[in-house]
Amino acid sequence: MKKAQEKRVVVIGGGFAGFSAVKTLGNCKGILVTLVDRRNHHLFQPLLYQVAMAGLNPSEISVPLRSYFSRYKNVDVLMAEVSQVDLENKKINFDNEWLSYDYLLIACGSKHFYFGNDEWEEYAPGLKTIEQATEIRRRILLAFELAEREKDQKKREQYLTFVVVGGGPTGVEMAGAISEMARNTLYKDYKNANLKKTCVVLIEAGSRILNAFPEKLSDRAKSDLEDMGVEVLLNQRAGPLSKHGVKVGDRFLHAHTIIWAAGVKPSQLTESIDVQKHTDGRILVGGDLSLPKNPNVFVLGDQAACCVDKKDEKEFLPALAPVAIQQGRFVARLIKNEMSGKSRSSFRYVNKGIMVTIGRSRAVASSGPIQLTGFLAWLAWVFVHITYLVRFKNKVFVLLQWIWAYFSFGKGARLIIHKTWRFYSGKKIPISKNSDL
Amino acid sequence: MKKAQEKRVVVIGGGFAGFSAVKTLGNCKGILVTLVDRRNHHLFQPLLYQVAMAGLNPSEISVPLRSYFSRYKNVDVLMAEVSQVDLENKKINFDNEWLSYDYLLIACGSKHFYFGNDEWEEYAPGLKTIEQATEIRRRILLAFELAEREKDQKKREQYLTFVVVGGGPTGVEMAGAISEMARNTLYKDYKNANLKKTCVVLIEAGSRILNAFPEKLSDRAKSDLEDMGVEVLLNQRAGPLSKHGVKVGDRFLHAHTIIWAAGVKPSQLTESIDVQKHTDGRILVGGDLSLPKNPNVFVLGDQAACCVDKKDEKEFLPALAPVAIQQGRFVARLIKNEMSGKSRSSFRYVNKGIMVTIGRSRAVASSGPIQLTGFLAWLAWVFVHITYLVRFKNKVFVLLQWIWAYFSFGKGARLIIHKTWRFYSGKKIPISKNSDL
Numbered sequence: 001m002k003k004a005q006e007k008r009v010v011v012i013g014g015g016f017a018g019f020s021a022v023k024t025l026g027n028c029k030g031i032l033v034t035l036v037d038r039r040n041h042h043l044f045q046p047l048l049y050q051v052a053m054a055g056l057n058p059s060e061i062s063v064p065l066r067s068y069f070s071r072y073k074n075v076d077v078l079m080a081e082v083s084q085v086d087l088e089n090k091k092i093n094f095d096n097e098w099l100s101y102d103y104l105l106i107a108c109g110s111k112h113f114y115f116g117n118d119e120w121e122e123y124a125p126g127l128k129t130i131e132q133a134t135e136i137r138r139r140i141l142l143a144f145e146l147a148e149r150e151k152d153q154k155k156r157e158q159y160l161t162f163v164v165v166g167g168g169p170t171g172v173e174m175a176g177a178i179s180e181m182a183r184n185t186l187y188k189d190y191k192n193a194n195l196k197k198t199c200v201v202l203i204e205a206g207s208r209i210l211n212a213f214p215e216k217l218s219d220r221a222k223s224d225l226e227d228m229g230v231e232v233l234l235n236q237r238a239g240p241l242s243k244h245g246v247k248v249g250d251r252f253l254h255a256h257t258i259i260w261a262a263g264v265k266p267s268q269l270t271e272s273i274d275v276q277k278h279t280d281g282r283i284l285v286g287g288d289l290s291l292p293k294n295p296n297v298f299v300l301g302d303q304a305a306c307c308v309d310k311k312d313e314k315e316f317l318p319a320l321a322p323v324a325i326q327q328g329r330f331v332a333r334l335i336k337n338e339m340s341g342k343s344r345s346s347f348r349y350v351n352k353g354i355m356v357t358i359g360r361s362r363a364v365a366s367s368g369p370i371q372l373t374g375f376l377a378w379l380a381w382v383f384v385h386i387t388y389l390v391r392f393k394n395k396v397f398v399l400l401q402w403i404w405a406y407f408s409f410g411k412g413a414r415l416i417i418h419k420t421w422r423f424y425s426g427k428k429i430p431i432s433k434n435s436d437l
Numbered sequence: 438m439k440k441a442q443e444k445r446v447v448v449i450g451g452g453f454a455g456f457s458a459v460k461t462l463g464n465c466k467g468i469l470v471t472l473v474d475r476r477n478h479h480l481f482q483p484l485l486y487q488v489a490m491a492g493l494n495p496s497e498i499s500v501p502l503r504s505y506f507s508r509y510k511n512v513d514v515l516m517a518e519v520s521q522v523d524l525e526n527k528k529i530n531f532d533n534e535w536l537s538y539d540y541l542l543i544a545c546g547s548k549h550f551y552f553g554n555d556e557w558e559e560y561a562p563g564l565k566t567i568e569q570a571t572e573i574r575r576r577i578l579l580a581f582e583l584a585e586r587e588k589d590q591k592k593r594e595q596y597l598t599f600v601v602v603g604g605g606p607t608g609v610e611m612a613g614a615i616s617e618m619a620r621n622t623l624y625k626d627y628k629n630a631n632l633k634k635t636c637v638v639l640i641e642a643g644s645r646i647l648n649a650f651p652e653k654l655s656d657r658a659k660s661d662l663e664d665m666g667v668e669v670l671l672n673q674r675a676g677p678l679s680k681h682g683v684k685v686g687d688r689f690l691h692a693h694t695i696i697w698a699a700g701v702k703p704s705q706l707t708e709s710i711d712v713q714k715h716t717d718g719r720i721l722v723g724g725d726l727s728l729p730k731n732p733n734v735f736v737l738g739d740q741a742a743c744c745v746d747k748k749d750e751k752e753f754l755p756a757l758a759p760v761a762i763q764q765g766r767f768v769a770r771l772i773k774n775e776m777s778g779k780s781r782s783s784f785r786y787v788n789k790g791i792m793v794t795i796g797r798s799r800a801v802a803s804s805g806p807i808q809l810t811g812f813l814a815w816l817a818w819v820f821v822h823i824t825y826l827v828r829f830k831n832k833v834f835v836l837l838q839w840i841w842a843y844f845s846f847g848k849g850a851r852l853i854i855h856k857t858w859r860f861y862s863g864k865k866i867p868i869s870k871n872s873d874l
Binding site for chain 2: 039040041054057058059060064066067070076078079080141145148149186188189190191393397400404408416
């Protein structure tokens with residue numbers, strides 16, 4: 001039961017922003033926290049590509065929200081999908097229930113954006129959820145199996161062609177990992193298909209991959225990828241997509257497997273909230289991350305268009321995990337301060353740097369004046385990711401998996417898990433081979 | 438290419454029987470082996486219930502067949518579903534391809550049998566595949582979430598009622614594990630639903646559970662389960678089933694989650710083979726496990742009705758992993774012997790004993806005159822299962838998971854993984870909440 005002097009903070013979304021906010025508000029006197037998420041777990045998305053690449057298990061990069069927050073008496077966790085935010089009456093709706101708030105934190109992240117071509121999703125899944133990661137894993141491993149059995153040379157090449165759309169961190173990591181897995185790990189398991197001939201194409205619309213990095217590192221990442229057998233296409237737009245492949249400029253790439261790592265847009269809920277938005281759909285927030293007309297409502301993480309003043313230009317903070325984590329902590333502290341009568345300050349992002357791994361012993365990292373490449377960058381990447389992983393058990397198991405994989409050159413969870421049937425409206429639906437690919 | 442003097446052994450199914458046969462035939466001169474399985478992995482089924490109970494990851498109890506057998510030059514692995522066996526012309530069909538054999542080993546196991554009520558499967562999945570295990574995990578964890586949010590007392594009780602149909606090893610292990618997870622691990626995470634009131638009912642049609650065990654151990658298992666809060670109903674048949682629950686005698690158990698661990702029948706392929714069968718659908722085999730009219734075709738594991746002559750009665754070997762493993766090895770050796778001119782012998786099953794775990798530090802084990810219960814039986818169970826697990830990495834990770842769980846009283850992979858959509862015949866189908874439960 002809420003007491004009169006207590007404030008209810010409702011947090012929508014248990015991603016990086018929501019998770020760090022709830023953690024900071026844990027066991028605070030006078031504050032009741034309700035975390036609402038349609039998933040029952042927090043997901044460490046930076047390592048999700050390793051689940052898709054059969055290197056890690058889903059559970060090793062996830063934390064069940066309920067058990068994690070059971071340590072705080074003032075935190076409630078609800079597994080539900082918020083359908084409506086009523087800013088006027090200060091309440092949110094899920095499954096026909098209303099929940100009132102004193103403070104609201106909207107942090108439900110982003111989803112993939114196919115530039116208006118939603119039908120492409122069938123041919124090129126994105127990588128945001130565990131389900132998508134295991135689906136991508138299934139498609140990649142199945143492609144090798146189909147190639148092994150195929151007698152037609154052309155078709156076999158198509159099975160062994162993998163296209164990754166989007167040259168950001170996820171695209172680079174996926175492209176590198178597929179090429180490495182085929183050439184270094186799996187090739188000896190296949191007797192008919194020559195996996196050394198696996199063709200991985202990375203398509204980037206801009207003039208360089210990893211455009212958030214210094215140009216030198218972008219170039220290094222490109223040459224690392226090319227060393228590993230990845231074809232990198234710059235200044236090229238992908239589309240249209242079909243089950244036969246993808247059109248890129250004048251070329252049609254016959255590919256059995258396409259992975260979407262290009263556009264994102266804020267999640268569904270954002271659209272239904274009637275506030276001022278940036279052209280990319282993100283909600284425009286003030287310096288304290290609140291809505292201009294609703295100072296008790298904050299928007300965080302991928303959903304927020306948060307201004308950074310630079311000398312000459314106005315810029316928005318990128319959709320990165322460290323931004324979301326810092327924003328969550330900032331808003332939580334702001335609420336605590338406000339309740340003890342202090343005034344609000346503005347959010348300042350402390351950029352500790354960015355890094356991305358390209359393959360075995362290969363990565364690029366940039367932090368202030370420091371730029372690392374190769375083995376050193378890769379070691380730094382391993383260290384940072386183990387440090388930031390939530391839950392001690394996950395740290396131990398992920399580190400063990402990595403050590404094992406490093407010394408055995410092997411990959412872990414190479415399972416093809418089918419959905420052979422599914423009940424839909426009471427009917428048993430067989431998932432046929434074609435519809436499933 | 439097959440040489441004239443070489444023999445092709447085709448093995449259908451990479452379960453315990455097929456796996457041990459292929460292993461025994463690995464690197465044998467003059468023998469080419471083709472293993473055909475619709476899955477890409479061998480599954481250690483005795484631990485599958487722990488995947489369903491969020492204790493282990495799917496990859497920890499599986500081995501990718503292709504990578505495991507890549508060590509043998511004479512073994513080919515094909516991921517395909519065999520649709521037809523042509524005994525007369527000595528060939529099998531899959532996906533419109535024909536493959537000829539000199540020796541054929543049929544070992545594709547069994548599937549669940551709902552006593553002719555296939556529609557029950559929707560309400561009560563069985564536990565044979567990884568997909569089913571993660572589906573059961575999803576249903577169990579979701580039931581607790583729904584109970585937590587439910588305000589109606591009756592409905593909440595229904596969410597917290599779990600019915601397990603069938604008092605064999607799987608049923609006993611599932612019932613014990615659900616009760617233990619709710620009462621000892623999860624209860625502190627839920628603030629509204631009282632998980633200590635979780636009701637687990639185990640329904641057995643016979644006069645005792647674990648009827649393959651000595652009567653004393655059956656009784657001990659029953660009292661152990663009752664200690665742990667499981668209600669054991671004997672001499673009761675379950676059915677009909679619906680989404681509201683299950684009818685048992687005059688009683689209707691309102692239950693949100695039902696798990697089927699009762700009947701099994703040989704897999705689909707068995708039906709299409711026109712040979713003599715036992716009333717339960719298993720194929721009748723001779724003493725050397727071959728078909729009476731086709732001495733080069735062997736049936737192994739759950740699919741075979743293999744006679745054991747006892748003093749007074751005729752009996753068939755049970756569908757157990759050790760039987761399948763020994764049969765696989767026996768037939769492989771028989772083929773090797775036959776090729777070097779030796780005559781055939783009869784299969785003799787060496788019964789090393791049976792064991793089943795009931796909960797933390799509780800198990801029953803029986804081996805010849807030795808009967809173990811409690812902590813000692815449980816330790817023996819742990820030791821035997823780690824020993825028999827295939828792949829060194831799996832042994833290490835499963836042991837680590839168990840040690841971690843033992844000392845933390847926690848469970849590992851407590852993720853609810855949804856299928857939020859699925860493409861079917863080109864259409865995107867949302868999996869609605871109701872159809873999914």
